[in-house]
Structure formats: structure tokens, C-alpha cells
Amino acid sequence: MIDGKKTWHFSAVCFILSGIALFYYxxxxxxxxxxxxxxxxxxxxxxxxxxxxxxxxVFQTAREQNRQRLFxxxxxxxxxxxxxxxxxxxxxxxxxxKLE
Numbered sequence: 001m002i003d004g005k006k007t008w009h010f011s012a013v014c015f016i017l018s019g020i021a022l023f024y025y026x027x028x029x030x031x032x033x034x035x036x037x038x039x040x041x042x043x044x045x046x047x048x049x050x051x052x053x054x055x056x057x058v059f060q061t062a063r064e065q066n067r068q069r070l071f072x073x074x075x076x077x078x079x080x081x082x083x084x085x086x087x088x089x090x091x092x093x094x095x096x097x098k099l100e
Contacts, residue, residue: 008089015082023075029068033058 030053037058038047047059051068060068 005089005093008085008092012082012086012089015085016079017082019075019078019080019082021075022071022078026068026071026075029071033060033064033068037064 030051033051034053034056037051037060038045039056039058041048041050041059046061049060049062049065051058051060051065
């Protein structure tokens with residue numbers, strides 16, 4: 001039979017690691033944008049949203065901005081979900097041990 005405590009812990013670790021990976025990929029996208037996006041506003045191509053990366057300002061499209069934010073915010077949310085899952089599992093299984 002599957003141990004419930006191990007399943008909860010495994011799920012928490014998987015959420016945390018996948019969230020960190022997504023957040024990291026969002027940062028990789030940001031640095032790729034720094035190297036490739038225009039440094040001046042370009043209205044005809046839609047590069048009108050400024051992005052400050054360590055003092056270097058580049059201009060991105062709305063789609064590029066949404067993509068980057070999706071990975072960063074999504075990664076953070078999944079890490080928080082993993083931490084919540086770990087916290088719930090600790091609370092759930094510690095109560096059971098105290099009653100024994």
C-alpha cells in the first residue's frame with residue numbers, strides 16, 4: 001500500500017522543484033530579451049513596453065511581457081503551492097503521531 005506521508009512529501013518536493021525551474025526559465029527569458037530586444041521604443045513593431053534589466057532598458061511587446069511574467073509568477077505560485085502542501089502534510093501527520 002502507498003504511504004500517505006511519503007506521497008505528500010514527494011508531491012511537495014515536485015511542486016517546489018518545478019516552480020523553481022519555471023521561475024528560473026522566466027529569468028532566462030529576461031536575460032535573452034536583454035540581448036535581443038531593441039533599446040529604443042519601436043511603435044511599428046509593437047516594442048513599446050519598457051523592461052529594466054539591471055540598468056539596461058529594452059522595449060518588449062505585450063506578448064513578450066506576458067510570457068515572461070507568466071513564467072515568473074507561475075513559478076512563484078507553484079513553489080508556494082509546494083510549501084503549502086509540505087506544511088499541510090507535516091501538520092496532518094504530526095497530529096497522528098501525537099495521538100499514538
